[in-house]
Amino acid sequence: MSDDRAIGVFDSGLGGLTVVRALRERLPAEDIVYLGDTARVPYGTKGAATVIRYAIGCASHLVRRGVKAIVIACNTVSAVAPERLRVEFDIPILGVIEPGAEAAVAATRLGKIGVLATAGTIASGAYPRAVAALSTRVETIGQAAPLLVPLAEEGWIDGEVPRLAARRYLQPLADAGADVVVLGCTHYPLLRLLLEEETAALLGPAARVIDTAHAAAEATAVFLATRGLARAPAANGAPSPRGGLSLLVTDRPNAFGEIAYRFLGGDADQVELVDL
Numbered sequence: 001m002s003d004d005r006a007i008g009v010f011d012s013g014l015g016g017l018t019v020v021r022a023l024r025e026r027l028p029a030e031d032i033v034y035l036g037d038t039a040r041v042p043y044g045t046k047g048a049a050t051v052i053r054y055a056i057g058c059a060s061h062l063v064r065r066g067v068k069a070i071v072i073a074c075n076t077v078s079a080v081a082p083e084r085l086r087v088e089f090d091i092p093i094l095g096v097i098e099p100g101a102e103a104a105v106a107a108t109r110l111g112k113i114g115v116l117a118t119a120g121t122i123a124s125g126a127y128p129r130a131v132a133a134l135s136t137r138v139e140t141i142g143q144a145a146p147l148l149v150p151l152a153e154e155g156w157i158d159g160e161v162p163r164l165a166a167r168r169y170l171q172p173l174a175d176a177g178a179d180v181v182v183l184g185c186t187h188y189p190l191l192r193l194l195l196e197e198e199t200a201a202l203l204g205p206a207a208r209v210i211d212t213a214h215a216a217a218e219a220t221a222v223f224l225a226t227r228g229l230a231r232a233p234a235a236n237g238a239p240s241p242r243g244g245l246s247l248l249v250t251d252r253p254n255a256f257g258e259i260a261y262r263f264l265g266g267d268a269d270q271v272e273l274v275d276l
């Protein structure tokens with residue numbers, strides 16, 4: 001069994017491209033339709049009811065485009081909305097929290113996982129719940145790191161300003177004895193290098209940084225394969241053609257296109273403006 005329809009991916013804005021990049025590395029033959037809700041970003045500072053309402057708008061649009069499954073790239077949406085989206089829509093809805101939690105539980109040796117995420121994700125308790133469902137022996141320490149989102153948006157991914165912010169956010173995780181740091185927000189992998197350096201400096205050189213984008217891409221690949229939803233392989237064992245990528249945004253397509261091009265290289269051609 002196979003399914004050649006596209007995978008739908010959405011985020012509050014630009015950050016979800018980290019998930020698109022990981023998906024395209026792991027599932028190069030799949031078509032992807034990406035929707036960034038740039039008109040309403042950020043979601044991480046908003047209440048759960050508002051985020052759920054926005055998420056229903058994004059998912060409805062992707063469903064109308066005929067996608068076979070939806071990957072919620074946004075951690076804040078993944079923290080509060082998957083159950084509601086599964087009630088509203090009749091296609092598989094995959095989030096980033098469970099795969100991230102699974103990778104973190106597998107990585108910790110001391111049984112203490114630190115999570116950096118938006119205020120909304122931390123307030124939801126979604127990461128501690130996901131970790132507790134996997135292991136009752138592992139403790140989760142959450143730390144909201146709101147300033148890292150605008151820093152990533154501005155392209156301030158190195159230098160003293162993001163470094164100081166990263167130190168402030170990582171210190172409580174170091175004080176709690178965590179040996180794993182989950183980057184529980186779409187934007188944080190853009191600052192990965194710096195966050196890895198500061199994690200090593202503050203939590204010790206053996207501490208691990210977990211990128212939920214890669215964990216989610218792996219979980220999506222396994223899900224599609226086991227459900228018979230992966231794209232059909234090319235005939236006669238020939239290499240599959242590379243899947244297409246459609247980029248949709250709700251505001252400022254040109255600005256998005258420039259950053260997407262920088263981020264995804266030649267994969268980002270045109271950006272379509274849509275109204276939800």
Ligand code: DGL
Pocket residue numbers: 011012013015016041042043044045073074075076077118121149184185186187
């Ligand atoms: N996409 C959000 C997340 O992963 C970060 C940006 C925002 O606050 O909207 O939590």
